């Protein structure tokens with residue numbers, strides 16, 4: 001069977017897939033694709049142009065011609081640094097809304113595949129294993145309990161891991177997970193041939209080691 005030089009890491013919000021995928025890519029000297037950033041960029045671009053998040057045709061058109069430049073530590077949209085602007089939860093919800101539109105997913109498909117070069121790729125998202133790189137040599141579904149993911153996100157944002165901010169983040173995470181799980185196209189769920197890695201009790205380093213262990217076995 002033909003295998004692509006791709007490690008696919010899918011999973012829910014704040015499970016640590018971005019952090020783990022970027023570290024695995026650096027260790028293996030591969031490129032890294034943050035596919036969620038493409039959905040976030042599309043949502044931001046649409047909102048900048050006052051296009052409604054339900055307007056499938058217009059958003060797909062934007063997604064095809066997204067004027068984006070990825071550099072080592074920043075993302076430029078139309079020449080503007082949007083590295084921080086795409087990380088808000090409003091844009092996360094917008095990304096989730098437009099990601100449910102089939103024409104938008106189709107528009108971003110080739111752009112994601114173009115990230116694969118002879119160097120090889122580590123790609124994180126929701127459908128890396130099921131849709132974008134079904135031939136990936138290794139497929140991981142990275143997860144953690146919702147309260148732990150909410151704590152991680154709170155820490156990442158410099159907020160307390162209990163109280164009102166924590167509760168709000170937990171609600172947002174559960175709401176977006178529910179939307180991503182229940183959509184018809186590319187729903188959030190492990191691919192049939194994915195290894196499930198629950199990182200609730202693992203550090204980043206331990207999670208990275210697990211992925212590298214599986215990689216060495218293939």
Ligand code: CDP
Pocket residue numbers: 011012013014015018035036037039040092095096097099100124125126127128176180186
């Ligand atoms: O970092 P976090 O997991 O919170 O979000 P993300 O990976 O940046 O993705 C933002 C949203 O884009 C998700 O809630 C999904 O609805 C959508 N997405 C997707 O549908 N498919 C992907 N491959 C990546 C993201």
Ligand code: CDP
Pocket residue numbers: 011012013014015016017018019020152153155156199202203204205207
């Ligand atoms: O990409 P995704 O939304 O799945 O998550 P992330 O942005 O990579 O990770 C969310 C936060 O959890 C980051 O601050 C990571 O450093 C942290 N994290 C952690 O504390 N323990 C892990 N095992 C994995 C991630």
